[in-house]
Amino acid sequence: MMSRINNLEDYAVDYRKSVTEPEKFWAEQAERFVWRKKWDKVLEHDFHDYNVEWFKNGKLNITENCLDRHLLNRSDKIAIHWVPNDPKEPDRTFTYRELHEEVCRFANVLKRNGVQKGERVCLYMPMVPELAIAVLACARIGAIHSVVFGGFSANALADRINDADARILLTADFGPRGSKKIALKEVADEAMENTPSIRKAIVLQRTGDEVNMVEDRDLWWHDELERVDNECAPEIMDSEDPLFILYTSGSTGKPKGVVHTTGGYMVYTAYTFRNVFQYKEDDVYWCTADIGWITGHSYIVYGPLLEGATSVMFEGVPTYPDAGRFWRVVDRLRVNIFYTAPTAIRALMAQGQEYVELYKLDSLKVLGTVGEPINREAWEWYHHHIGKGHCPIVDTWWQTETGGIMISPIAGVLPTKPTYATLPLPGIQPVLLDNDGNELHGNGVEGNLCIKFPWPSMLRTTWGDHERCKNTYFSTFKGYYFTGDGCRRDEDGYYRILGRVDDVINVSGHRLGTAEVENAINMHEAVIESAVVGYPHDIKGQGIYAYVVCDADKLEITTVPEIKDEIMDVVIDKIGKIARPDKVQIVRGLPKTRSGKIMRRILRKIASGETSNFGDTSTLLDPSIVDSIKIGVVKDE
Ligand code: PRX
Numbered sequence: 001m002m003s004r005i006n007n008l009e010d011y012a013v014d015y016r017k018s019v020t021e022p023e024k025f026w027a028e029q030a031e032r033f034v035w036r037k038k039w040d041k042v043l044e045h046d047f048h049d050y051n052v053e054w055f056k057n058g059k060l061n062i063t064e065n066c067l068d069r070h071l072l073n074r075s076d077k078i079a080i081h082w083v084p085n086d087p088k089e090p091d092r093t094f095t096y097r098e099l100h101e102e103v104c105r106f107a108n109v110l111k112r113n114g115v116q117k118g119e120r121v122c123l124y125m126p127m128v129p130e131l132a133i134a135v136l137a138c139a140r141i142g143a144i145h146s147v148v149f150g151g152f153s154a155n156a157l158a159d160r161i162n163d164a165d166a167r168i169l170l171t172a173d174f175g176p177r178g179s180k181k182i183a184l185k186e187v188a189d190e191a192m193e194n195t196p197s198i199r200k201a202i203v204l205q206r207t208g209d210e211v212n213m214v215e216d217r218d219l220w221w222h223d224e225l226e227r228v229d230n231e232c233a234p235e236i237m238d239s240e241d242p243l244f245i246l247y248t249s250g251s252t253g254k255p256k257g258v259v260h261t262t263g264g265y266m267v268y269t270a271y272t273f274r275n276v277f278q279y280k281e282d283d284v285y286w287c288t289a290d291i292g293w294i295t296g297h298s299y300i301v302y303g304p305l306l307e308g309a310t311s312v313m314f315e316g317v318p319t320y321p322d323a324g325r326f327w328r329v330v331d332r333l334r335v336n337i338f339y340t341a342p343t344a345i346r347a348l349m350a351q352g353q354e355y356v357e358l359y360k361l362d363s364l365k366v367l368g369t370v371g372e373p374i375n376r377e378a379w380e381w382y383h384h385h386i387g388k389g390h391c392p393i394v395d396t397w398w399q400t401e402t403g404g405i406m407i408s409p410i411a412g413v414l415p416t417k418p419t420y421a422t423l424p425l426p427g428i429q430p431v432l433l434d435n436d437g438n439e440l441h442g443n444g445v446e447g448n449l450c451i452k453f454p455w456p457s458m459l460r461t462t463w464g465d466h467e468r469c470k471n472t473y474f475s476t477f478k479g480y481y482f483t484g485d486g487c488r489r490d491e492d493g494y495y496r497i498l499g500r501v502d503d504v505i506n507v508s509g510h511r512l513g514t515a516e517v518e519n520a521i522n523m524h525e526a527v528i529e530s531a532v533v534g535y536p537h538d539i540k541g542q543g544i545y546a547y548v549v550c551d552a553d554k555l556e557i558t559t560v561p562e563i564k565d566e567i568m569d570v571v572i573d574k575i576g577k578i579a580r581p582d583k584v585q586i587v588r589g590l591p592k593t594r595s596g597k598i599m600r601r602i603l604r605k606i607a608s609g610e611t612s613n614f615g616d617t618s619t620l621l622d623p624s625i626v627d628s629i630k631i632g633v634v635k636d637e
Contacts, residue, residue: 003032005275005410011426018426019453026427026456030055030267033065033306036236039263045454047479050470053240054264054456061234062243062266063140066305067100068234078310081284082129083329085176085316092129096308099133101230106130106137108228113200113219115168117142117235120245122166122198124148124157124188126175127315130204130221131291132301134170139243142235146245146257149292150175150182152576154190156255160247161195163257164463169195170221172204173211178320185211192217239263245463246294248400249513250472251484251503257463258400264456265298266306268404272425273303276394277337277366278411284363286312287339288326293510294400295370298457299339303404318344323351327359327386337411338386339368339396343508345378346539356385366411368394371509372541373497379418397421397497399483400511401473403457406430407495420496429453432489437477440489448501449487450480503600505534505542510578512544514600517581520574521546524567526554531590531598532581535607543582545607547629550586560586583607583634591626593619602626606633 005011018025023042030039039058045051070077075097082092094102115121121143125131131147138145146164148157161169169192175182185203189212192198203213204221213220243265245257279285285304289295304311312333318326318340326348330338348355367387374382374395383393393416396408406428407421414422424430432440432447440447451458458481462469476482486498500506503514514532521530530548537543548567555563564584571579591599602614611630617623 005413007413011413014426029271034069035060039239047474050474052454055239058239058263059236061237062262063136064234065266070096070308074308080129080311080313082313094129102133103136103140104232105225105228105230106133107140107232109224110137110141112228115143120144120146120164120166121168122146122161123170124184126150126172126206127290128206135301140232140234142237144242144244147292149290150184151578153573154187155574156576157191158194164245165197167197167199169198169201171201172206174207174209178317237262246400249511249516251513252515256468258459259461259463260403261460265403268457269298269303270306272405274307275410276405276408279307279309283336284310284333285337286335288314298404318348323348324355324358327356327361330361331359334363336363337366338364341371341509342369342374342378343540345382349378349381361386364391367391368396370396372506373499374419376418392416395421401459417494420494422494427455432487433477443489443493444491446488449483449485450477452480507542507544508540512579517571517579520571521548521567524570526550526563531603533600533604533607546581546584547587547590547603548584549589585632585634587629589625592621594621606630
């Protein structure tokens with residue numbers, strides 16, 4: 001069995017096999033793991049009435065594969081090297097033996113607090129080792145984890161807790177981030193006013209600042225740990241038992257809980273981690289994402305641990321205490337593989353060369369990017385200044401729903417091309433469809449990116465609403481998984497992601513639905529309606545531009561700046577800072593067709609600075625609205 005793709009020929013062989021004999025191919029990959037009972041069938045699927053099962057009736061526990069499996073040969077190897085926000089605070093490291101012990105202990109804490117197999121546990125935590133430990137502890141006992149990024153507001157947290165009907169909330173007093181501290185417990189308290197399902201909150205003391213503790217509900221993490229031992233046998237799970245829920249935004253409605261299951265997710269995240277990054281036994285790997293996003297789940301927690309890797313976990317931000325922070329950590333810990341987001345690269349690039357030149361960066365072998373399209377300038381800067389011209393860049397395209405990397409170079413194996421995610425990984429069969437659903441064959445074509453065959457880590461459902469899953473991903477183009485992205489296949493057959501073709505915007509690599517932001521804005525009492533679009537932003541990739549119609553009675557000219565600020569505050573309150581509009585324009589009306597549909601195309605053009613070439617506007621009900629919007633456009637500061 002080929003365990004690693006070492007050259008182009010291996011890639012071609014693996015790829016061909018994954019298409020012609022997918023079940024055989026993935027069975028071979030799955031053999032590497034500990035199964036308590038082998039599967040009866042590798043794959044069953046139906047893309048019409050969506051149902052996919054991988055490694056059917058296989059029994060396993062993913063933490064046994066992440067931890068116990070390494071105790072024989074890697075027990076003293078560092079699994080997690082944690083770097084705190086404040087450089088003056090000491091690092092913390094966990095060997096595989098120590099991590100195993102901590103996970104078992106915390107699993108016992110969860111059990112002691114009545115958490116049952118299949119129940120949901122919500123995590124609202126800073127980037128500390130305890131977050132990874134708690135995630136794994138859930139998996140150890142078969143509880144379903146739902147991690148909510150620490151930047152979301154109380155409302156957003158409560159929505160997610162309620163949707164998943166979570167019983168336990170894991171949180172911390174505060175979360176240090178740069179020069180600030182996020183009051184996680186305070187936000188959690190506010191959320192818990194509206195979450196009847198929560199029985200207990202277990203609170204980690206991260207900063208030691210005083211927080212409110214509610215009797216009979218809130219427990220200290222450290223107290224609970226004192227009450228348990230460190231033996232916890234893994235719960236035996238079915239291959240298709242849910243492992244976690246992760247909420248993500250779509251073009252309509254509230255964020256949906258993407259559900260990933262156990263066996264396929266394990267096999268695929270391990271396979272892609274090993275191959276894409278070409279991880280070798282003594283390498284030090286660092287993914288700068290937050291565990292609150294899918295990248296953190298798959299490529300900080302599961303993928304690296306499944307492969308017995310040493311990972312750096314970082315609590316801070318790229319620019320604190322200065323813009324050299326990443327590079328200082330890279331040199332100090334001799335990081336070999338570095339995986340980050342284009343936004344971070346652009347932000348650091350804008351800070352100037354001097355922060356890079358202070359560091360050697362000679363340990364680096366492989367660089368990666370994820371989450372949004374990378375522009376050529378940022379790619380070249382990353383390549384020359386960070387990779388010193390010799391580190392391959394893996395531009396990895398994937399999604400919360402795909403669970404793992406889908407289209408990406410394999411480091412040092414597939415030749416790269418700036419701004420291209422290049423070629424599909426083995427097992428992935430991308431197709432480009434025109435708007436009528438016809439497959440575009442050959443090269444030099446552009447269309448809607450779809451996947452036509454299942455892969456092991458694809459989402460299985462959206463929590464509590466399978467119809468929504470079917471409608472969102474499998475109904476636009478019958479028989480295909482639709483990604484929501486536009487894509488070009490160039491003359492060499494290389495794939496270049498062009499960005500979303502739906503009403504999803506990608507701000508600093510964070511996905512937001514325009515409808516979600518509009519719903520928040522519309523909650524302001526003076527607002528009648530609004531339309532939100534993305535526009536090109538030098539650092540964030542896309543910025544958020546909000547066109548807002550206000551009630552004339554409530555809007556006097558003198559209060560416009562105030563209303564704008566209030567609108568931003570409403571969005572921060574309903575969703576969180578990540579959704580705060582960059583620009584708000586109060587308009588007298590929105591450009592609508594006679595049938596009442598907002599012509600977003602025009603709004604997108606105006607937001608990106610275009611004043612003409614609006615295409616066919618003959619269906620507009622009141623063309624003069626467009627002119628009035630153009631006059632009032634909000635310029636860059
Ligand atoms: O538009 C694509 C963009 O991010 C979307 C997925 O967002 P999310 O589910 O939050 O997952 C992000 C981390 C995997 C995609 O639909 N995207 C992701 N990676 C890339 C990308 N766009 C271009 N290039 C990429 N490498």
